[in-house]
Amino acid sequence: MNAVRQNRLNTFAAHGALVVYVLIALFPVFVIVINSFKDRRSIFREPLALPNSESFSLIGYETVLKQGDFFLYFQNSMIVTVGSLFFILIFGAMAAFALAEYRFKGNTLMGLYLALGIMIPIRIGTVAILEMMVQTGLVNTLWALILVYTAQGLPLAVFILSEFMRQVSDDLKNAGRIDGLSEYRIFFRLVLPLVRPAMATVAVFNMIPIWNDLWFPLILAPAEEVKTLTLGSQVFIGQFVTDWNAVLSALSLAILPVMALYVIFSRQLIRGITSGAVK
Amino acid sequence: MTALTLTDICKSFGSAEVLKDINLTVEDGEFVVFVGPSGCGKSTLLRVIAGLEDATSGTVNIGGDVVNNTPPAKRGIAMVFQSYALYPHLSVRDNMALGLRQEKQPKAVIEERVSKAIQMLDLNAYVDRRPSDLSGGQRQRVAIGRAIVREPKLFLFDEPLSNLDAALRMNTRIEIAELHRTLSASMIYVTHDQTEAMTLADKIVVLRDGQVEQVGSPMDLYNNPCNRFVAGFLGSPAMNFLKKAPVDIPQGGTLGIRPEHLRLQKGGRIKGTVTHVERLGGDTNLLISTEQDEAITVRIFGQNATAVRDVVELDFDSHLAFQFDGDDQRIAV
Numbered sequence: 001m002n003a004v005r006q007n008r009l010n011t012f013a014a015h016g017a018l019v020v021y022v023l024i025a026l027f028p029v030f031v032i033v034i035n036s037f038k039d040r041r042s043i044f045r046e047p048l049a050l051p052n053s054e055s056f057s058l059i060g061y062e063t064v065l066k067q068g069d070f071f072l073y074f075q076n077s078m079i080v081t082v083g084s085l086f087f088i089l090i091f092g093a094m095a096a097f098a099l100a101e102y103r104f105k106g107n108t109l110m111g112l113y114l115a116l117g118i119m120i121p122i123r124i125g126t127v128a129i130l131e132m133m134v135q136t137g138l139v140n141t142l143w144a145l146i147l148v149y150t151a152q153g154l155p156l157a158v159f160i161l162s163e164f165m166r167q168v169s170d171d172l173k174n175a176g177r178i179d180g181l182s183e184y185r186i187f188f189r190l191v192l193p194l195v196r197p198a199m200a201t202v203a204v205f206n207m208i209p210i211w212n213d214l215w216f217p218l219i220l221a222p223a224e225e226v227k228t229l230t231l232g233s234q235v236f237i238g239q240f241v242t243d244w245n246a247v248l249s250a251l252s253l254a255i256l257p258v259m260a261l262y263v264i265f266s267r268q269l270i271r272g273i274t275s276g277a278v279k
Numbered sequence: 280m281t282a283l284t285l286t287d288i289c290k291s292f293g294s295a296e297v298l299k300d301i302n303l304t305v306e307d308g309e310f311v312v313f314v315g316p317s318g319c320g321k322s323t324l325l326r327v328i329a330g331l332e333d334a335t336s337g338t339v340n341i342g343g344d345v346v347n348n349t350p351p352a353k354r355g356i357a358m359v360f361q362s363y364a365l366y367p368h369l370s371v372r373d374n375m376a377l378g379l380r381q382e383k384q385p386k387a388v389i390e391e392r393v394s395k396a397i398q399m400l401d402l403n404a405y406v407d408r409r410p411s412d413l414s415g416g417q418r419q420r421v422a423i424g425r426a427i428v429r430e431p432k433l434f435l436f437d438e439p440l441s442n443l444d445a446a447l448r449m450n451t452r453i454e455i456a457e458l459h460r461t462l463s464a465s466m467i468y469v470t471h472d473q474t475e476a477m478t479l480a481d482k483i484v485v486l487r488d489g490q491v492e493q494v495g496s497p498m499d500l501y502n503n504p505c506n507r508f509v510a511g512f513l514g515s516p517a518m519n520f521l522k523k524a525p526v527d528i529p530q531g532g533t534l535g536i537r538p539e540h541l542r543l544q545k546g547g548r549i550k551g552t553v554t555h556v557e558r559l560g561g562d563t564n565l566l567i568s569t570e571q572d573e574a575i576t577v578r579i580f581g582q583n584a585t586a587v588r589d590v591v592e593l594d595f596d597s598h599l600a601f602q603f604d605g606d607d608q609r610i611a612v
């Protein structure tokens with residue numbers, strides 16, 4: 001009886017704390033979205049008010065859609081983010097599998113070397129990266145960004161995934177070997193599905209920084225036809241005048257694809273087909 | 280013909296020597312059980328035979344072929360794991376069929392062998408279920424089925440029953456024994472449950488610290504253990520070892536008497552006080568502290584009125600007792 005009540009109280013407190021956190025975290029987003037539907041005057045007069053018939057305006061969205069090739073920026077950002085995530089996950093998982101599964105000379109050393117990338121920010125090497133990109137002719141291509149983001153994401157991906165792969169039952173992999181599955185089939189069909197939650201975690205952690213990055217697009221791919229959304233939105237922020245309607249609308253639009261990707265990955269996070277595999 | 284011959288098998292992980300000079304043969308159709316304490320290298324030896332681990336030195340010969348460089352799938356073996364290790368994304372039927380599909384067997388053959396195994400293991404009701412929807416016992420039967428359909432020259436079992444509850448363990452044990460009779464296949468079975476070892480084995484291999492201590496039929500090992508370790512390992516309750524024995528034994532040696540060979544007898548050679556009584560209905564186990572302050576266990580058939588703190592006198596037939604020297608080796612008397 002007492003335990004039950006105690007439990008209720010705990011649950012209530014936990015949920016209360018979570019709700020408060022959600023409100024705090026969502027507040028800026030909320031402010032951005034409501035203001036993107038208001039005219040310029042109302043944005044500054046009453047930033048927290050909901051748009052009403054008087055202040056409602058789509059001027060921001062109109063500017064955004066007219067100015068520059070917004071859909072192209074969108075597409076570029078999408079290609080870069082999805083492409084980088086794909087390569088991070090596939091190469092990260094393969095490297096992690098090798099480190100976790102095979103005993104070879106220098107295994108630990110290799111793991112440490114890869115982990116080094118977690119501690120050293122890739123931006124330190126920007127000049128060298130730019131030189132390389134110039135020499136390989138990749139400047140102003142989306143590949144430049146995809147390669148850099150893949151390199152940036154791999155260390156943490158390898159680190160997290162190898163930890164999870166060590167936990168996949170040896171017996172399961174060995175059963176596969178005895179049944180004559182190739183190492184690739186074992187990796188793709190047996191191991192990957194079991195570490196899907198970890199893959200989703202890695203994807204979510206990498207997605208947002210890549211989507212939001214301004215640094216590398218500005219340096220490696222500033223040309224009009226390869227601009228990413230974040231870089232494209234910068235045209236509305238001037239040194240002297242900022243078109244706030246446009247900025248807020250652009251930001252609101254930019255949230256949508258990330259949210260879509262997040263929903264896809266979080267479904268994976270939750271789904272557990274692992275139960276019953278072993279034991 | 281011999282199903283398996285191991286010659287001078289050694290295995291080290293880094294500097295740790297896990298298996299040391301293992302020599303062993305398994306005859307065709309023989310049921311061989313590996314027993315030994317935890318960490319003695321039973322699983323490692325099984326994995327070396329399966330080809331999942333490479334031996335550091337020595338040769339593995341299965342059915343007349345040296346298979347040191349043959350991958351596991353081509354060795355003509357099948358393995359059943361303690362953790363079942365079923366493929367989580369496949370149905371029961373596909374779990375069993377996968378190995379055959381990999382071998383590129385014709386569809387009809389796969390269908391026939393899988394159906395036969397399903398019949399044999401009574402899995403008809405579950406063929407389309409995923410492993411996650413099965414109970415532990417059912418999962419283990421699927422795992423056994425997966426091994427059967429491959430029709431291997433040699434079955435390898437690594438503690439297949441240790442995740443099952445006691446009743447199910449006994450049933451499955453009997454099923455495995457029947458399976459061995461029907462298939463008359465060679466099997467190697469790892470366990471540390473000595474009931475399984477004694478009841479299933481044609482031949483028991485006792486391992487300790489990566490070395491073979493003794494090989495023989497269950498009754499051989501029970502009646503003629505070659506050293507104190509084997510004597511103490513087989514038999515339940517374990518054999519009693521007395522340093523201060525009522526008979527002549529060599530300096531530093533021990534006298535070993537099985538609990539079932541001791542009896543309560545007025546004027547017996549051993550005196551002691553009962554410290555604990557276990558009544559099992561069919562048997563009664565008395566834990567006794569002797570006058571020399573050594574602990575011994577006595578197993579009495581049937582029920583007995585002896586109570587804790589009773590003073591009792593015990594005796595035994597000298598020809599049923601074992602003597603071990605200071606190095607724990609058996610001395611023939």
Ligand SMILES: Nc1ncnc2c1ncn2[C@@H]1O[C@H](COP(=O)(O)OP(=O)(O)OP(=O)(O)O)[C@@H](O)[C@H]1O
Nearest residue numbers: 292295297315316317318319320321322323324471
């Ligand atoms: N991959 C490995 N790397 C290093 N040491 C290992 C490895 N696998 C096993 N060992 C060591 O080898 C020894 C034997 O292990 P093994 O699993 O064969 O024991 P076991 O007899 O099967 O024990 P149990 O009855 O507990 O299953 C242990 O000391 C273990 O620590």
Ligand SMILES: [Mg+2]
Nearest residue numbers: 321322323437
């Ligand atoms: Mg083991």
